[in-house]
Every structure is written in structure tokens, then in C-alpha cells.
Amino acid sequence: xxxxxxxxxxxxxxxxxxxxxxxxxxxxxxxxxxxxxxxxxxxxxxxxxxxxxxxxxxxxxxxxxxxxxxxxxxxxxxxxxxxxxxxxxxxxxxxxxxxxxxxxxxxxxxxxxxxxxxxxxxxxxxxxxxxxxxxxxxxxxxxxxxxxxxxxxxxxxxxxxxxxxxxxxxxxxxxxxxxxxxxxxxxxxxxxxxxxxxxxxxxxxxxxxxxxxxxxxxxxxxxxxxxxxxxxxxxxxxxxxxxxxxxxxxxxxxxxxxxxxxxxxxxxxxxxxxxxxxxxxxxxxxxxxxxxxxx
Amino acid sequence: xxxxxxxxxxxxxxxxxxxxxxxxxxxxxxxxxxxxxxxxxxxxxxxxxxxxxxxxxxxxxxxxxxxxxxxxxxxxxxxxxxxxxxxxxxxxxxxxxxxxxxxxxxxxxxxxxxxxxxxxxxxxxxxxxxxxxxxxxxxxxxxxxxxxxxxxxxxxxxxxxxxxxxxxxxxxxxxxxxxxxxxxxxxxxxxxxxxxxxxxxxxxxxxxxxxxxxxxxxxxxxxxxxxxxxxxxxxxxxxxxxxxxxxxxxxxxxxxxxxxxxxxxxxxxxxxxxxxxxxxxxxxxxxxxxxxxxxxxxxxxxxxxxxxxxxxxxxxxxxxxxxxxxxxxxxxxxxxxxxxxxxxxxxxxxxxxxxxxxxxxxxxxxxxxxxxxxxxxxxxxxxxxxxxx
Numbered sequence: 001x002x003x004x005x006x007x008x009x010x011x012x013x014x015x016x017x018x019x020x021x022x023x024x025x026x027x028x029x030x031x032x033x034x035x036x037x038x039x040x041x042x043x044x045x046x047x048x049x050x051x052x053x054x055x056x057x058x059x060x061x062x063x064x065x066x067x068x069x070x071x072x073x074x075x076x077x078x079x080x081x082x083x084x085x086x087x088x089x090x091x092x093x094x095x096x097x098x099x100x101x102x103x104x105x106x107x108x109x110x111x112x113x114x115x116x117x118x119x120x121x122x123x124x125x126x127x128x129x130x131x132x133x134x135x136x137x138x139x140x141x142x143x144x145x146x147x148x149x150x151x152x153x154x155x156x157x158x159x160x161x162x163x164x165x166x167x168x169x170x171x172x173x174x175x176x177x178x179x180x181x182x183x184x185x186x187x188x189x190x191x192x193x194x195x196x197x198x199x200x201x202x203x204x205x206x207x208x209x210x211x212x213x214x215x216x217x218x219x220x221x222x223x224x225x226x227x228x229x230x231x232x233x234x235x236x237x238x239x240x241x242x243x244x245x246x247x248x249x250x251x252x253x254x255x256x257x258x259x260x261x262x263x264x265x266x267x268x269x270x271x272x273x274x275x276x277x278x279x280x281x282x283x284x285x286x287x288x289x290x291x292x293x294x295x
Numbered sequence: 296x297x298x299x300x301x302x303x304x305x306x307x308x309x310x311x312x313x314x315x316x317x318x319x320x321x322x323x324x325x326x327x328x329x330x331x332x333x334x335x336x337x338x339x340x341x342x343x344x345x346x347x348x349x350x351x352x353x354x355x356x357x358x359x360x361x362x363x364x365x366x367x368x369x370x371x372x373x374x375x376x377x378x379x380x381x382x383x384x385x386x387x388x389x390x391x392x393x394x395x396x397x398x399x400x401x402x403x404x405x406x407x408x409x410x411x412x413x414x415x416x417x418x419x420x421x422x423x424x425x426x427x428x429x430x431x432x433x434x435x436x437x438x439x440x441x442x443x444x445x446x447x448x449x450x451x452x453x454x455x456x457x458x459x460x461x462x463x464x465x466x467x468x469x470x471x472x473x474x475x476x477x478x479x480x481x482x483x484x485x486x487x488x489x490x491x492x493x494x495x496x497x498x499x500x501x502x503x504x505x506x507x508x509x510x511x512x513x514x515x516x517x518x519x520x521x522x523x524x525x526x527x528x529x530x531x532x533x534x535x536x537x538x539x540x541x542x543x544x545x546x547x548x549x550x551x552x553x554x555x556x557x558x559x560x561x562x563x564x565x566x567x568x569x570x571x572x573x574x575x576x577x578x579x580x581x582x583x584x585x586x587x588x589x590x591x592x593x594x595x596x597x598x599x600x601x602x603x604x605x606x607x608x609x610x611x612x613x614x615x616x617x618x619x620x621x622x623x624x625x626x627x628x629x630x631x632x633x634x635x636x637x638x639x640x641x642x643x644x645x646x647x648x649x650x651x652x653x654x655x656x657x658x659x660x661x662x663x664x665x666x667x668x669x670x671x672x673x674x675x676x677x678x679x680x681x682x683x684x
Contacts, residue, residue: 185515211305213313217524225516232481232513242488249490249497275499278410289422 023066134183138176146172163257170247170254177247181240188227195223323531332533334540337378339389341401345430349405350423352430353377355389359396363646363653365441365464366398366431370424370455372447373552374506377401379545379632380445383538388632388642395646400431400440402448404550412499412554417578419556420454428455428462439464441649446470446602446628447560450570453610454577457586465652466587466616467645469594470628472606473613476568479603481513486565495554503549513600542633571609587614592648594641596626620648 149169153161199219203209210216231237256271263270269277345352371377380401381389392399402424407414431440442463444452449471456463477483494501511518529535569575575582591614595607604623611619624631624640631637 185512188516209306211309213306213310221516221521221524224520225514228514228516233478233484238485238488241485242490246490246493249493252497274409275412279413281410282413286418 023070026062026065134176134180138180141172141176160261163254163261167251167254167258170251174247174251177240177244181244184231184237184240188224188231191227192220192224195227196220199223320528320531324536327531327533327536332537332540334537334544336383336541336544337381338384339381339387339393344400344434345427347423347426349407349411350427351403351405352427353401353403355393355399355401357396357398358393362396362398363441363649365437365439365649365653366400366435367392367441367443367649368400368402368428368431370402370442370444370448370452371404372445372449373404373407373419373556374447374503374549376545376548376550377403377445378548379629382545382633383541386538386633386635386638388638391638391642392646395643395650397646397649400427402427406550407500407553408551409499412495414553415555416451416454416559420451420458421578424451424455425459428459432462438462441465441467443467443469443645444471445632446472449473450560450564453570453584453587454575454582456589457573457582457584458577458580460586460588463589465590465592465649467592467594467648468607468610470596470599470602470607470631471593471610472564472602474568474571474606474609475565476571477603477605479605480600482601483565483603483606485509486561489561489565491558491561491566495558498551499554500551501554501557503551506552507547507549510601571613573613584610584613585615588616590618590648590652591616591620592645593619593621594631594645595621595623596628596631597623598626598630599628601628618652 146169149165149172152158153165196216196219200209200216260270260272339355341353341355343351344354369377369380371380381387384390389399389401428440428442432438439462442452442456442465444450444467446469449468450473452466453468453471453473456466475483475486498505526536526539529539563569563575570582571584573581573583573585591611593607593611595602595604597604608621608623611621622644624637626634626637631641
């Protein structure tokens with residue numbers, strides 16, 4: 001312990017004085033609370049036994065505060081505290097640096113992903129926005145956004161969270177694939193209208209435009225039928241059909257998994273349980289029929 | 296001033312006339328649509344003589360004295376319903392058969408529910424079909440019956456006839472796919488892309504609405520647009536409206552298809568084409584088409600976009616029978632049964648073919664077994680036998 005005069009403007013003095021004042025301020029409050037409690041308690045003799053948990057808690061807090069403040073006001077404690085505090089900025093700096101590096105790393109990853117968004121769209125051009133935008137969105141979703149829904153979940157409810165994320169993912173894919181599929185189905189309409197325009201121009205040039213409006217409809221429906229036949233026989237359509245059906249199936253399965261989670265909490269049998277039962281009944285019936293035939 | 300290239304005035308006046316006509320038509324149409332319409336289907340009386348699970352066996356009794364001795368069992372597909380054969384008075388294959396002296400049994404497959412998802416082709420053919428055939432044989436005190444299959448029901452009938460040739464006297468297949476490895480029909484092309492395992496895993500039974508949507512997509516221009524434009528054009532004609540609604544009622548009455556049956560049908564038939572190669576296995580037994588030794592009449596439609604001629608016509612050359620005939624009608628998949636043109640041709644011809652074989656039963660049995668295989672191919676438009684192989 002060093003014998004040095006007390007500097008009444010120093011931070012040690014301020015802290016010591018603040019602790020003393022605070023303790024003095026709260027002392028009567030604690031006593032008052034205890035007093036009220038004593039007055040209202042008619043069986044004062046048994047008060048220790050019947051003290052409420054709040055009273056006990058207040059008492060403990062008061063004692064802890066008093067003991068801490070008396071320890072803190074000692075000049076030795078204050079001095080050591082202030083010596084140590086010279087290292088505080090360094091600790092804070094380290095903490096901040098670690099957090100900043102982590103944040104920057106994440107930021108960088110995000111930026112990389114955003115950069116790749118541009119790369120993904122590179123295979124298509126936005127010049128043909130109508131035709132390619134759906135494909136672009138599909139590709140973007142599958143390559144860049146989807147992975148966020150597939151981040152492993154943690155904790156007790158991880159399976160339920162995973163099922164929810166999977167249904168969200170499956171729904172997004174379904175939307176994207178169905179939109180692309182229907183766009184494909186719309187293309188023949190567009191093409192047939194274009195071919196109608198060409199035909200009309202030719203007929204106009206030749207002065208042979210039909211007078212009956214029905215003839216135009218017949219021309220169009222024939223062109224449309226032809227366009228659909230061409231589309232339906234194409235490999236591209238087959239692949240889209242497969243993809244769309246697969247996404248419908250995936251969504252349906254994911255949706256069922258979530259419903260299953262909900263049903264598990266209710267006093268009703270789940271579809272899985274019912275299917276197992278149906279299978280057992282089916283197999284039993286088969287056995288019985290075979291036995292009946294043999295007897 | 297010269298004559299204009301395009302007579303716009305004429306086109307416009309035509310449009311104005313059309314608008315007037317449409318207005319008058321709409322007025323008449325609203326009167327028709329608000330009054331009671333006769334749109335019932337399958338009105339010919341029948342009795343249910345056998346029931347097993349969801350499956351029922353209907354019997355229609357012949358209305359004439361001159362009868363074909365052997366009854367006919369008609370097996371419809373699992374897709375849509377057998378009511379198509381009795382769609383409306385005057386356009387009823389059922390009525391026509393009865394008028395020609397045929398005692399008619401018909402399978403009603405009913406509406407499969409989720410508990411039916413495990414039913415296989417084996418259960419349908421070796422189970423339900425065989426039980427019904429045994430029931431008819433016992434009831435009629437016969438050794439054999441005549442069997443007629445429609446579309447997928449025809450495929451089942453071919454499998455049945457190959458597995459139980461002793462129980463079938465004559466086999467008639469109509470718009471029946473047996474050769475699946477063809478790119479002529481869109482359905483055959485698309486089925487190559489279908490993941491049957493995934494679909495069955497997802498749905499259990501394949502929903503009828505999904506199947507119907509697929510069928511509509513085969514020709515959206517005609518089936519989703521032109522058909523209804525035709526309806527609007529004729530909606531002031533009560534008979535037309537009634538018939539149109541009957542057809543709509545039938546076409547969208549689509550039971551689900553049991554999952555396991557769908558899976559095997561797609562994989563073994565559409566994707567691996569096992570049936571025509573006599574490699575398909577049902578209930579642990581190989582379906583050998585050479586076992587089909589009974590007379591075979593094979594009907595199909597030239598313009599059938601679901602089951603094209605290429606999917607049907609190979610059958611007669613693959614079976615063991617020496618009495619086979621291909622008949623190609625100038626019609627589509629459904630037109631064979633419901634078009635007024637085919638009404639005059641289809642059922643009466645089948646009745647005649649059965650009658651000829653009903654009478655010739657005892658006389659020709661030995662003769663036929665030693666005879667050379669007669670394969671006839673007939674096109675109804677030409678109305679003569681086009682070739683004998």
C-alpha cells in the first residue's frame with residue numbers, strides 16, 4: 001500500500017465517493033421496506049420463518065451491495081482497478097477487431113455471392129427478357145439463394161425447422177418451374193399469332209383476305225395446333241415436363257412432412273400410419289384369399 | 296379510283312352480321328341453359344351381380360330372342376369410366392350389343408381410394424378379373440366366355456387371355472396399346488420422361504385430375520379452345536348442348552389410378568415395352584402372347600392420338616391364334632364408341648364376328664387348329680378386306 005495524498009479530482013476519489021453516496025442512498029430504502037414488512041406482519045415473532053422471497057432477495061442484494069461497495073471504496077482496490085484499466089482499450093480493440101474480421105468475412109462472402117449472381121446470368125442475355133428471365137431466375141435461385149435454405153439447423157427443434165425450410169425451398173422451386181413450364185406452353189400461342197400476322201400480310205398483299213371472320217379463327221387454331229405439336233415432340237418440352245412434375249412431387253412431399261409434424265402433435269393418425277395400416281390390410285386380404293382358394 | 300385490294304367494307308359488314316347473329320344465339324342459348332336438360336348418362340338398366348372391394352360386375356340382359364350363346368365380358372380401362380359405352384340413347388354401344396342378342400357383363404372398377412394404392416396389375420387381372428370370369432362361368436354353366444377390352448382394359452384382357460386361355464372363347468381388343476415403343480403418339484413419347492416411382496411416392500394413387508390435365512395437354516388447341524368455341528357456336532341447339540354436357544360429364548369423371556398398377560404399367564409397358572415381347576410378368580407368371588390361341592379381333596382408330604395404330608396393330612402378329620383380324624376405323628380414341636358413323640359399324644360388326652364364331656364352335660374347332668394363320672386387316676372407310684397375310 002502506498003502512502004500518497006488523496007487527489008480529490010482523480011477518478012479514484014470520484015468512484016469512491018460515488019459508491020459511498022449510492023450505498024447511503026439505498027440504505028433507508030432497504031430499511032423502510034423491511035420496516036413496512038415488519039409492521040404488516042402481525043406474527044413478528046415468526047417473521048424469519050415467514051419472510052417472503054422478495055424480502056429475502058432484497059436483503060441479499062443489500063448485503064451484497066454493501067459488502068462490494070465497502071471493498072471498492074478501499075484505496076488499494078481502486079488503485080489496482082485503475083492500473084488494470086490502462087489495458088482496457090487494448091482488450092476492447094482486440095474484441096472489436098475479432099468481430100470486425102468476422103463481419104467482413106461474412107460481408108465478403110455475400111459480396112462474392114452477389115458477384116456470382118452476375119456470373120449466373122451471363123449465360124443468358126437480358127435482351128430477350130421475356131424468354132430468358134424465367135430461366136435466369138430459376139438458375140439464380142438454384143445456384144445462389146437456395147443454399148441459404150439448406151444451412152444446417154441446430155438445436156432441439158432443428159428437424160422441424162429443416163422441414164419448414166425445405167417446404168419453402170420446394171415451394172420456390174415449384175413456382176419457378178411451373179412458371180417456366182407455363183411460359184413454354186404460352187410460346188405456341190405467341191408463335192401462332194406471329195405466323196397469322198405473316199399470313200395476313202401475304203393475303204393482304206395478294207388482295208385475298210377472307211371475308212368470313214371464322215376463316216381467321218380457323219387459320220389461327222390450325223397454326224396453334226401445329227405449333228403445339230412441334231413443341232410437344234421436342235426434347236426440351238420432355239425435359240421441362242419431367243422437371244415440373246419432379247418439383248410438384250418435391251413440394252408435395254415437403255408439404256406432407258410439415259403436415260406430418262403438425263399431425264404428430266394431434267390425437268389423429270398420420271397419413272404414414274394409415275398407409276402402413278392399409279398395406280397390412282392389403283397383405284392380410286391377399287393371404288386370406290389365397291387360403292380360401294386352397295381350402 | 297380503282298378497286299381496293301382488300302374489301303374491308305365486306306369484312307366489316309360480315310362482322311356486323313355475325314354480331315347480330317351471336318346476340319340472337321345468346322338469347323336462345325340462355326333460354327336453353329335455364330330450362331331442364333336431359334344430360335343423364337349410362338341410363339340402360341343393369342343389375343349388379345358381383346361385388347368385390349370397390350369393383351362391381353354389371354349385367355345387361357339382351358333384349359332380343361335371337362341370342363349369342365356365349366356372354367361377353369367388357370373390361371374398361373382404369374382411366375375414366377365405362378359409362379362411355381352407354382353415353383346417350385342412340386349412341387350406346389351397350390344398347391347396340393343388347394339389340395344384337397349379346398348378354399353383356401361389364402366391369403365397373405369403381406373409385407379407388409388410398410387403401411387401394413397397393414393394388415397391382417396382378418390384383419386386377421389374377422384377382423378381380425379372374426374372380427369375375429369364374430363367377431360368370433359358374434352362373435352361366437359355361438367353360439368359356441367372350442372377352443372384350445377397352446384401352447388399358449384391353450391390355451388387361453390380353454394379359455388375362457394369355458394367362459387363362461382356356462377360359463376365353465373369343466378375344467376382342469379395342470384401342471388397346473400392346474406395343475409401346477413408338478414415337479407416334481405423344482403419350483408414348485411423354486411416358487418416357489415420367490418418373491413413375493416419384494409420382495407414386497408422392498401421390499399414392501395417381502389423381503384423375505392430373506391424368507386429365509395431361510390428356511388435355513395432348514392437344515390444347517382443340518381440347519381447351521376449339522372444343523368450347525364449338526360449344527359457343529352451337530349453344531342454341533338443345534340436342535347439341537345436351538350431348539356436349541354428357542360428354543363433359545363423362546370425360547371429367549376420372550377415378551384415381553391405383554399407384555402400384557400405374558407404376559407397373561408405366562415401367563413394364565411404356566418404358567420397357569415388355570408385353571409385346573412376351574416378357575412381362577404378372578403375379579409371378581410370364582405373359583406369353585403365344586398362349587392367346589382363341590380368335591382375336593383387334594380394333595383401333597386411324598386418328599387416335601392416345602393409342603395410335605402403331606401401338607395396336609402389332610398384336611395380331613404376335614399371338615398364337617390363327618384367327619386374327621385388325622380393323623382400323625377412320626376415327627379417334629373415343630370416336631370409335633360414340634361417333635354416329637362408328638355406331639353403325641363398330642358394335643354390329645363385333646356382334647356379327649361373335650355370332651359367326653358362336654355358331655361355328657363345334658364345326659370348326661379341328662379345322663381351325665390345322666388351318667393356316669389368317670390375318671386380315673380391314674379399314675372401314677374402304678369397306679373391304681385390304682390384305683390377307
